Amino acid sequence: xxxxxxxxxxxxxxxxxxxxxxxxxxxxxxxxxxxxxxxxxxxxxxxxxxxxxxxxxxxxxxxxxxxxxxxxxxxxxxxxxxxxxxxxxxxxxxxxxxxxxxxxxxxxxxxxxxxxxxxxxxxxxxxxxxxxxxxxxxxxxxxxxxxxxxxxxxxxxxxxxxxxxxxxxxxxxxxxxxxxxxxxxxxxxxxxxxxxxxxxxxxxxxxxxxxxxxxxxxxxxxxxxxxxxxxxxxxxxxxxxxxxxxxxxxxxxxxxxxxxxxxxxxxxxxxxxxxxxxxxxxxxxxxxxxxxxxxxxxxxxxxxxxxxxxxxxxxxxxxxxxxxxxxxxxxxxxxxxxxxxxxxxxxxxxxxxxxxxxxxxxxxxxxxxxxxxxxxxxxxxxxxxxxxxxxxxxxxxxxxxxxxxxxxxxxxxxxxxxxxxxxxxxxxxxxxxxxxxxxxxxxxxxxxxxxxxxxxxxxxxxxxxxxxxxxxxxxxxxxxxxxxxxxxxx
Amino acid sequence: xxxxxxxxxxxxxxxxxxxxxxxxxxxxxxxxxxxxxxxxxxxxxxxxxxxxxxxxxxxxxxxxxxxxxxxxxxxxxxxxxxxxxxxxxxxxxxxxxxxxxxxxxxxxxxxxxxxxxxxxxxxxxxxxxxxxxxxxxxxxxxxxxxxxxxxxxxxxxxxxxxxxxxxxxxxxxxxxxxxxxxxxxxxxxxxxxxxxxxxxxxxxxxxxxxxxxxxxxxxxxxxxxxxxxxxxxxxxxxxxxxxxxxxxxxxxxxxxxxxxxxxxxxxxxxxxxxxxxxxxxxxxxxxxxxxxxxxxxxxxxxxxxxxxxxxxxxxxxxxxxxxxxxxxxxxxxxxxxxxxxxxxxxxxxxxxxxxxxxxxxxxxxxxxxxxxxxxxxxxxxxxxxxxxxxxxxxxxxxxxxxxxxxxxxxxxxxxxxxxxxxxxxxxxxxxxxxxxxxxxxxxxxxxxxxxxxxxxxxxxxxxxxxxxxxxxxxxxxxxxxxxxxxxxxx
Numbered sequence: 001x002x003x004x005x006x007x008x009x010x011x012x013x014x015x016x017x018x019x020x021x022x023x024x025x026x027x028x029x030x031x032x033x034x035x036x037x038x039x040x041x042x043x044x045x046x047x048x049x050x051x052x053x054x055x056x057x058x059x060x061x062x063x064x065x066x067x068x069x070x071x072x073x074x075x076x077x078x079x080x081x082x083x084x085x086x087x088x089x090x091x092x093x094x095x096x097x098x099x100x101x102x103x104x105x106x107x108x109x110x111x112x113x114x115x116x117x118x119x120x121x122x123x124x125x126x127x128x129x130x131x132x133x134x135x136x137x138x139x140x141x142x143x144x145x146x147x148x149x150x151x152x153x154x155x156x157x158x159x160x161x162x163x164x165x166x167x168x169x170x171x172x173x174x175x176x177x178x179x180x181x182x183x184x185x186x187x188x189x190x191x192x193x194x195x196x197x198x199x200x201x202x203x204x205x206x207x208x209x210x211x212x213x214x215x216x217x218x219x220x221x222x223x224x225x226x227x228x229x230x231x232x233x234x235x236x237x238x239x240x241x242x243x244x245x246x247x248x249x250x251x252x253x254x255x256x257x258x259x260x261x262x263x264x265x266x267x268x269x270x271x272x273x274x275x276x277x278x279x280x281x282x283x284x285x286x287x288x289x290x291x292x293x294x295x296x297x298x299x300x301x302x303x304x305x306x307x308x309x310x311x312x313x314x315x316x317x318x319x320x321x322x323x324x325x326x327x328x329x330x331x332x333x334x335x336x337x338x339x340x341x342x343x344x345x346x347x348x349x350x351x352x353x354x355x356x357x358x359x360x361x362x363x364x365x366x367x368x369x370x371x372x373x374x375x376x377x378x379x380x381x382x383x384x385x386x387x388x389x390x391x392x393x394x395x396x397x398x399x400x401x402x403x404x405x406x407x408x409x410x411x412x413x414x415x416x417x418x419x420x421x422x423x424x425x426x427x428x429x430x431x432x433x434x435x436x437x438x439x440x441x442x443x444x445x446x447x448x449x450x451x452x453x454x455x456x457x458x459x460x461x462x463x464x465x466x467x468x469x470x471x472x473x474x475x476x477x478x479x480x481x482x483x484x485x486x487x488x489x490x
Numbered sequence: 491x492x493x494x495x496x497x498x499x500x501x502x503x504x505x506x507x508x509x510x511x512x513x514x515x516x517x518x519x520x521x522x523x524x525x526x527x528x529x530x531x532x533x534x535x536x537x538x539x540x541x542x543x544x545x546x547x548x549x550x551x552x553x554x555x556x557x558x559x560x561x562x563x564x565x566x567x568x569x570x571x572x573x574x575x576x577x578x579x580x581x582x583x584x585x586x587x588x589x590x591x592x593x594x595x596x597x598x599x600x601x602x603x604x605x606x607x608x609x610x611x612x613x614x615x616x617x618x619x620x621x622x623x624x625x626x627x628x629x630x631x632x633x634x635x636x637x638x639x640x641x642x643x644x645x646x647x648x649x650x651x652x653x654x655x656x657x658x659x660x661x662x663x664x665x666x667x668x669x670x671x672x673x674x675x676x677x678x679x680x681x682x683x684x685x686x687x688x689x690x691x692x693x694x695x696x697x698x699x700x701x702x703x704x705x706x707x708x709x710x711x712x713x714x715x716x717x718x719x720x721x722x723x724x725x726x727x728x729x730x731x732x733x734x735x736x737x738x739x740x741x742x743x744x745x746x747x748x749x750x751x752x753x754x755x756x757x758x759x760x761x762x763x764x765x766x767x768x769x770x771x772x773x774x775x776x777x778x779x780x781x782x783x784x785x786x787x788x789x790x791x792x793x794x795x796x797x798x799x800x801x802x803x804x805x806x807x808x809x810x811x812x813x814x815x816x817x818x819x820x821x822x823x824x825x826x827x828x829x830x831x832x833x834x835x836x837x838x839x840x841x842x843x844x845x846x847x848x849x850x851x852x853x854x855x856x857x858x859x860x861x862x863x864x865x866x867x868x869x870x871x872x873x874x875x876x877x878x879x880x881x882x883x884x885x886x887x888x889x890x891x892x893x894x895x896x897x898x899x900x901x902x903x904x905x906x907x908x909x910x911x912x913x914x915x916x917x918x919x920x921x922x923x924x925x926x927x928x929x930x931x932x933x934x935x936x937x938x939x940x941x942x943x944x945x946x947x948x949x950x951x952x953x954x955x956x957x958x959x960x961x962x963x964x965x966x967x968x969x970x971x972x973x974x975x976x977x978x979x980x
Contacts, residue, residue: 105954
């Protein structure tokens with residue numbers, strides 16, 4: 001208790017940490033805390049992963065990363081320890097309905113739908129967070145309704161577990177049905193899972209960059225229903241869908257009775273040696289020694305165990321391998337190898353012929369280059385677009401857009417922070433075009449939406465200016481104007 | 491400590507309550523908990539308010555309302571007890587920059603902007619929550635950057651206090667500047683404050699319903715800046731604004747040096763007898779006895795005190811009066827008086843001449859009627875639109891749209907739940923047109939965004955069907971289709 005005086009409560013990070021620590025201190029097994037032992041076990045495992053990525057986990061930016069990762073995992077899976085009954089109990093309110101002969105309203109038959117609930121969950125197949133928009137409907141029975149926020153709260157309990165979309169929909173539906181005991185429950189989810197970083201840059205058609213950026217996500221819908229919503233003769237499921245459509249949400253009718261969304265996780269296409277009983281030794285991990293790789297896979301399995309999951313559960317057997325494969329995209333030593341691809345291309349002096357290079361006055365620009373990187377503070381993806389502008393002092397020369405895209409991809413594919421990524425790109429271009437370079441990076445950070453702070457929709461922009469751009473406000477303004485005239489979805 | 495065994499942690503509501511209780515139990519003054527005494531004092535005050543509204547605070551729907559309101563107030567003002575230094579400390583990371591002669595990037599001069607942070611705060615002038623979108627920029631100095639989420643976290647600390655927009659911008663800016671010690675900080679806020687319920691229905695021009703719905707909000711921008719952002723010669727403030735514009739955010743340049751946004755709170759136009767030293771006795775509160783009114787004002791002042799505020803602070807002197815005046819909009823006895831205005835209007839048999847009444851086959855509809863009500867579970871506004879459809883069995887007759895708008899307003903102006911509001915409206919129309927009535931209510935609940943759950947963007951739809959609508963899926967479908975074809979912003 002003495003350790004909890006006001007002086008120490010706010011040491012270091014606060015992200016809910018104080019209350020978590022307090023919960024641990026008092027030995028409580030509820031909520032986000034499940035004991036400091038499991039937290040320490042996860043932290044140890046994260047250090048193994050960082051070492052496997054060729055990183056020094058004692059360097060300043062990474063020193064507390066294991067702590068942050070452990071906290072994020074435990075918060076993201078805190079749903080295992082919450083009970084729906086406890087949430088719904090005390091939030092059931094008597095509410096008059098109508099005689100069945102007259103109609104359906106209020107606490108007897110009046111359809112209630114809460115739409116557009118933003119949540120995130122963790123993919124059980126690869127351990128990456130996925131974001132989802134959840135829509136919940138129910139038809140009250142017995143002259144009682146549930147507090148609206150509880151529909152969102154219950155959905156969150158199941159989202160904060162390792163999931164796949166269809167099971168998530170089924171579990172939310174089933175839990176609401178048994179706790180509220182209504183005439184029926186309907187749940188519709190729209191889920192977005194991040195793609196491999198390669199998926200962002202593999203297309204050879206640069207006209208479709210904005211489409212590419214969107215293709216960085218695998219999207220699926222899933223739904224589940226009970227009671228009157230499953231009754232073919234009733235139109236209540238159709239009414240539910242119609243109310244979603246008012247908000248622009250289109251759930252395909254075909255989803256309704258899907259028993260399982262087939263392997264939506266893009267990492268499932270990876271060969272998973274553990275699934276075949278060969279163990280980690282048989283995997284091909286490039287230059288990474290199989291010993292290191294096996295240690296990393298074992299570390300992830302231990303994280304699953306620390307979170308209270310069974311690493312041998314059928315759906316989780318391949319998860320450590322896939323998560324390690326995802327991380328290996330961001331191994332630091334990959335960088336220099338790939339950067340060798342950076343070359344200058346000579347083009348005709350009359351015009352820049354690469355259609356993806358925009359010219360405004362003396363500024364050559366390549367805009368909306370999509371990227372996916374990995375935040376070194378939280379080991380979670382951040383993704384968005386890069387805009388590169390440089391002064392055309394070498395008449396007739398430019399850097400081909402495809403080269404810049406490869407370069408961005410290379411700098412992104414390591415543990416990064418957005419500020420450094422911006423500087424890295426600017427310096428690399430400046431090493432070739434050294435009159436002036438300006439780089440703007442716009443990104444969404446999954447660490448900002450999937451951890452305690454949960455600021456869905458927030459996004460970050462960073463600027464680096466070198467050479468003339470750093471002293472010429474008009475050039476800076478012109479480049480920002482060029483970006484504004486070419487904004488795309490990302 | 492014995493009271494914190496696993497069995498009792500999840501009693502009743504969970505909304506963060508367990509950790510709050512834990513914090514109280516261990517006597518910690520940090521975070522959301524400030525002792526159960528203050529919670530109980532607020533609960534007592536809320537009971538006084540409910541009585542003043544003519545409500546029985548022991549009825550089922552209201553029984554735990556004082557508890558919920560106290561929790562919401564304490565969570566909403568938990569920023570008083572958080573220290574910025576504690577948040578930023580431990581999240582400052584070394585990050586290379588550039589030689590000033592070369593340019594500005596990374597940890598030395600590279601502009602960093604976090605955009606679109608959704609927050610809410612409490613208006614110090616009337617005690618109602620207001621929502622805001624916060625945009626924060628800073629220019630790193632000394633080869634170090636701050637963890638991106640901390641910009642959002644620090645903004646949240648000041649948002650969770652009683653505020654006005656300009657002071658909020660100044661406090662965020664100043665706190666970030668002194669804790670990060672960067673080259674400069676820029677803060678831009680867009681704030682939305684709810685209007686009087688009357689503002690939604692007072693316009694006589696029914697063409698502008700969707701505009702009216704938007705006019706239910708007072709919007710202001712506020713901004714503050716320090717260091718390089720205030721330097722006329724630098725373009726960094728312009729760059730900040732340009733990055734916001736990429737996200738469609740337009741902050742008027744004029745806001746930059748505003749010392750104070752003049753009385754944006756729409757309730758400031760109320761006569762505030764307490765400000766004039768006359769005391770509550772001189773207020774004119776219609777049928778509410780001055781004694782009850784004085785007790786309500788005193789109760790709100792005691793809430794301010796319990797939250798750790800000084801009720802005599804200049805900006806707060808009129809607050810209890812204004813909050814009580816807001817609540818009095820929702821006094822239950824107002825309902826019947828206003829409903830006397832409901833009348834049938836006979837129109838020519840050839841056509842329905844009221845241009846706001848839509849006809850599709852046999853269904854007459856009045857759509858997108860804006861409303862503002864008050865959630866009885868949290869004593870917080872919910873607002874949105876009502877769609878009313880009924881079967882035209884009395885050829886040549888309809889209910890004028892303005893009458894329906896008045897009726898919606900009357901049913902909304904009491905402590906309500908959306909399910910009941912939907913039923914109330916449907917039953918009232920059914921009492922006149924008893925072949926068939928269907929009502930759809932779509933609403934945003936401030937209790938869903940401003941309390942622990944904070945699901946910005948979530949919204950709720952409810953349906954009531956009476957008579958033929960309850961048995962005719964095609965009629966239901968047609969009416970929902972009519973709504974879909976006439977959606978508006980709300």
